[in-house]
Amino acid sequence: QVQLVESGGGLVQAGGSLRLSCVVSRSSFSINAMGWYRQAPGKQRELVAEITSGGSTNYADSVKGRFTISRENAKKTVYLQMNNLKPEDTAVYYCNFARLAWGQGTQVTVSS
Numbered sequence: 001q002v003q004l005v006e007s008g009g010g011l012v013q014a015g016g017s018l019r020l021s022c023v024v025s026r027s028s029f030s031i032n033a034m035g036w037y038r039q040a041p042g043k044q045r046e047l048v049a050e051i052t053s054g055g056s057t058n059y060a061d062s063v064k065g066r067f068t069i070s071r072e073n074a075k076k077t078v079y080l081q082m083n084n085l086k087p088e089d090t091a092v093y094y095c096n097f098a099r100l101a102w103g104q105g106t107q108v109t110v111s112s
Contacts, residue, residue, distance in 0.1 A: 002024060002025055002026040002097055002100070002101045003024070003025040003101075004022055004023070004024050004025075004095045004096075004097055004101060004102065004103035004104075005022065005023045005103060005104075006020060006021065006022045006093070006094070006095050006103040006104065006105065006106040007020070007021050007022075007106060008020040008021050008106060009093060009106030009107045009108045010107075010108070010109070011109045011110075011111065012085055012108075012109070012110055012111070013110070013111050014085060014086055014087055014110055014111065014112050015084055015085065016085050016110070017081070017082060017083045017084075017085065018082050018085065018108060019079060019080065019081050019082070020036065020079065020080040020082070020093055020095075020106060020108075021077055021078075021079055022034070022036075022077065022078045022079075022095030022103055023075070023076060023077050024076045024077070024078070024095075024097055025076070026076070026097065027076075029073060029076040029097075030053060030073040030076075031053045032053060032097060032098035033050055033051065033052045033053060033098055033099070034050065034051055034069075034071060034078040034095070034096065034097060034098075035047060035048075035049065035050035035051070035069075035095075035096040035099070036048045036049050036050070036069060036078070036080045036093055036094070036095060036096070037093070037094045037096055038089075038091035038092065038093045038094065038108075039091055039092050039094070039105075040088075040090060040091040040092075043091075045094065046060065047060055048060050048063055048067065048080070048093070049063065049067055049068075049069035049080060050069065050096075051069045051070070051071055051078065055071070057069055062088075063082075063089075066082065066083050066084045066085075067080060067081065067082050067083070068080070068081040068083075069081075078095060080093070082108070085108075085110045086110060087110045087111065087112045088110075089108060089110050090108060090109050090110050091108060092105040092106065092107050092108075093105065093106050093107075093108050
């Protein structure tokens with residue numbers, strides 16, 4: 001059973017930055033795509049960014065140019081660097097492994 005452990009969330013002012021991390025227990029981490037999703041209160045969970053095993057990336061239009069997803073296979077870790085944060089980025093952020101398993105989520109709150 002794969003486990004994902006997220007960290008790095010918190011409270012930040014608009015315009016600030018945070019970096020989320022997600023460590024995956026599965027040894028096949030390097031050959032699988034990883035993604036970050038978010039869910040704001042009263043809204044559906046949405047894709048924020050994803051990265052393939054080969055390093056290709058895809059972003060939601062709302063975060064393009066502000067967020068960067070990356071991975072470090074040796075550490076079985078995926079990151080989400082979030083810059084120029086906006087209040088509308090406030091949500092619980094979830095790490096996803098191969099579109100199969102989810103982390104517990106980490107809260108990101110951006111104050112105006």
